[in-house]
Amino acid sequence: MKYKEKKIKLDNPLSFWNYFKNEERFLFYNPLKKEYILGAKRLKTFSMKENLKDYLYTFSSMRFFDSIKDEKWAGFGNETIAFEYYLVEKDGQQTLYYLKDFIEIENREVKICKHSYKYATEDEQDWKELFSVANNSISRKEVNKVVISREIKIECDRVVNVDSLLENLLKKNPNSFVFSYFKEGKTFLGATPEILVQKEKDNILSYALAGTIERREKNDELQKTRLLNDPKNRYEHEIVIDSIVNVVKKFTEETIVDETTTLTLKNVHHLYTPIYTKDKSSTLLEWVRRLHPTPAVGGNPANKALELIKRHEKHERGLYGAPIGIMDQNGDGVFVVGIRSALIEQNTVYAYAGCGIVDESDYEIEYIETKNKLRTIIESL
Numbered sequence: 001m002k003y004k005e006k007k008i009k010l011d012n013p014l015s016f017w018n019y020f021k022n023e024e025r026f027l028f029y030n031p032l033k034k035e036y037i038l039g040a041k042r043l044k045t046f047s048m049k050e051n052l053k054d055y056l057y058t059f060s061s062m063r064f065f066d067s068i069k070d071e072k073w074a075g076f077g078n079e080t081i082a083f084e085y086y087l088v089e090k091d092g093q094q095t096l097y098y099l100k101d102f103i104e105i106e107n108r109e110v111k112i113c114k115h116s117y118k119y120a121t122e123d124e125q126d127w128k129e130l131f132s133v134a135n136n137s138i139s140r141k142e143v144n145k146v147v148i149s150r151e152i153k154i155e156c157d158r159v160v161n162v163d164s165l166l167e168n169l170l171k172k173n174p175n176s177f178v179f180s181y182f183k184e185g186k187t188f189l190g191a192t193p194e195i196l197v198q199k200e201k202d203n204i205l206s207y208a209l210a211g212t213i214e215r216r217e218k219n220d221e222l223q224k225t226r227l228l229n230d231p232k233n234r235y236e237h238e239i240v241i242d243s244i245v246n247v248v249k250k251f252t253e254e255t256i257v258d259e260t261t262t263l264t265l266k267n268v269h270h271l272y273t274p275i276y277t278k279d280k281s282s283t284l285l286e287w288v289r290r291l292h293p294t295p296a297v298g299g300n301p302a303n304k305a306l307e308l309i310k311r312h313e314k315h316e317r318g319l320y321g322a323p324i325g326i327m328d329q330n331g332d333g334v335f336v337v338g339i340r341s342a343l344i345e346q347n348t349v350y351a352y353a354g355c356g357i358v359d360e361s362d363y364e365i366e367y368i369e370t371k372n373k374l375r376t377i378i379e380s381l
């Protein structure tokens with residue numbers, strides 16, 4: 001497939017997003033490379049083993065669990081797709097890629113609109129119950145960590161302006177991967193800090209990212225030190241490191257576990273440890289299968305924790321917490337974990353947040369932690 005290319009100059013890459021209104025499309029912003037990739041109009045859907053060569057980029061959205069029953073997630077997930085049009089912005093340079101005819105995309109200013117909204121969910125009681133199920137399972141030593149989550153239904157006074165929401169997500173979360181996927185009238189979007197796995201030639205990178213403390217005004221250093229020295233958070237974090245290292249060791253010979261530091265986002269700090277290895281023989285999608293879900297979104301042992309989540313969470317996770325990624329023609333790319341995310345349809349926003357429960361966890365502190373995580377979406381509305 002031979003894409004033609006042309007350098008273009010748009011004030012905002014979201015003009016591309018706006019131009020393809022009602023078409024299936026995605027946006028993916030990588031903060032490490034300061035790179036935007038957007039694609040529109042489905043060209044081809046790939047199977048797991050197919051060669052991606054010639055397709056410039058593919059966009060993949062997986063599901064947290066394989067199966068989906070809830071109508072609102074119907075048609076979403078477990079797909080790798082190539083698109084007819086791409087816009088790539090890197091180092092301030094934009095290139096439009098197209099197969100047949102060049103399209104003139106007009107500059108569109110994104111007007112920020114503030115949505116009035118109300119919460120249509122009262123779930124504190126559900127959270128209490130879910131927390132105690134998790135806690136009991138930990139006491140019985142069936143699991144040592146389980147990540148439980150909430151789904152918050154938010155009703156806005158008008159159809160959600162996704163362009164404005166995306167512009168806000170990008171502006172307010174410069175250290176996050178911002179993703180958005182529109183299909184059949186619904187958008188799944190978010191601003192996540194977490195790399196599940198990145199592949200650049202034979203270099204493989206995964207993040208252990210777990211353990212959270214609220215960000216307090218003017219107090220970053222103090223909060224970071226607190227987090228780094230907090231045994232409960234360190235324990236939660238170690239479980240994630242150990243699990244990723246165990247997977248990596250099964251398939252490669254050398255594993256490098258970097259130093260544990262903190263990652264600071266708009267509202268929270270996380271404990272953060274990059275893990276590196278080298279691998280010549282596997283594809284990025286194979287690494288995604290091996291690593292998802294890490295105990296940063298699932299738990300440990302994985303099977304027991306996932307069983308508990310499946311059985312006791314009242315909502316379906318859909319694409320929340322699932323791998324979302326971009327690959328290039330060589331099969332290199334990055335998959336992030338679809339957290340700090342929401343599914344949007346018309347006036348309704350379903351926002352998601354979860355947190356890891358271990359032996360020492362307190363239900364109220366964890367509830368507040370989910371509120372802080374939900375702020376990523378809510379503050380952009």
Ligand SMILES: C=C(O[C@@H]1C=C(C(=O)O)C=C[C@H]1O)C(=O)O
Pocket residue numbers: 147149194209210211212270296297339340352353354355356373
């Ligand atoms: C599950 C989420 O976040 C994950 C859980 C964390 C924790 O429990 O400390 C921290 C980062 C993420 O890996 C979420 O944001 O919904």
